Amino acid sequence: MNTQALDRRALGRTLTKLANASAVELAQRPLREPPASHARRIGITGAPGAGKSTLLGHLALQRACNGRLGVLAVDPSSPKSGGAILGDRVRMDELAGASELYIRSLGSRRTSDGLADNMSEMLDAMDDFGFAEVLLETVGVGQAEYAVRVQVDTLVLVLLPDSGDTVQAMKAGIMEMADIFVVNKADLPGAQKMATDIKRIAAISRQLQGAWIPPVLLASASQPESIETLSEAIDRHQAWLTADPRQQALREQRARYRLKRLLEIRAADVIARQDAAFFTAPLERQLELALELLVSKTFSL
Structure with a gap:
């Protein structure tokens, strides 16, 4: 647990400076001292309308007790004006009262991979400010969101019942990307069938010996126990990662x-x-x- 108070103003200025930095400015930055610890990185991805922001909000409240928690939520930027609505911040305003919880919305700007400009540097900054965990929500553009797999330790893929995402997942290789599958809005018809279909696909996918087997969960904002189950699945995957020899490859x-x-x-x-x-x-x-x-x-x- 980080005992030093979070300097929100300094963090905000740092993230803004990094978000606006050019490639040359980033390359010319002095070498940073290695942080005392690295934040756990949890990615939340899925198609638009899957309820990622609402799910992330409940998950953040569930996991805030684990230490200083940051939320970086990426919204799509207009290709014409470059602006972004940044609606994720609006939807998560109820979380702002938590003293150790920091929320930042980011426009995707020039990226087309579901993240934002200079995301690597901003994630490093979260380490420098002593965060124990960072929740990273992608834009929500579906198959293009491959970059988040490299940036996070645990990737949660959020799907909707009867949305046709199962076929798209097979085409895009998302079955190989996600560590945890969540069928959100589980109170809607077709949720259980969707979960069964995903489990069936996962069962026929080739897995290396000792590999992590992604769980398939049902979740709903109206069912607090389902959010707790998701949080526990994240903890299990994080524990599994400590013995995974591929961590060096991920850093590369x-x-x-x-x-x-x-x-x-x-x-x-x-x-x-x-x-x-x-x-x-x-x-x-x-x-x-x-x-x-x-x-x-x-x-x-």
């Missing part, structure tokens, strides 16, 4: 994702700076010029 994947995002952002900046004449050149020449600009002193690390 996070480093690869961070570098890939920095390069993508820098490439987008280079392209945005070019005038119309640049794009009249043959495509091969455009590529050569763009690569030269990426490694030039102007954009160098």
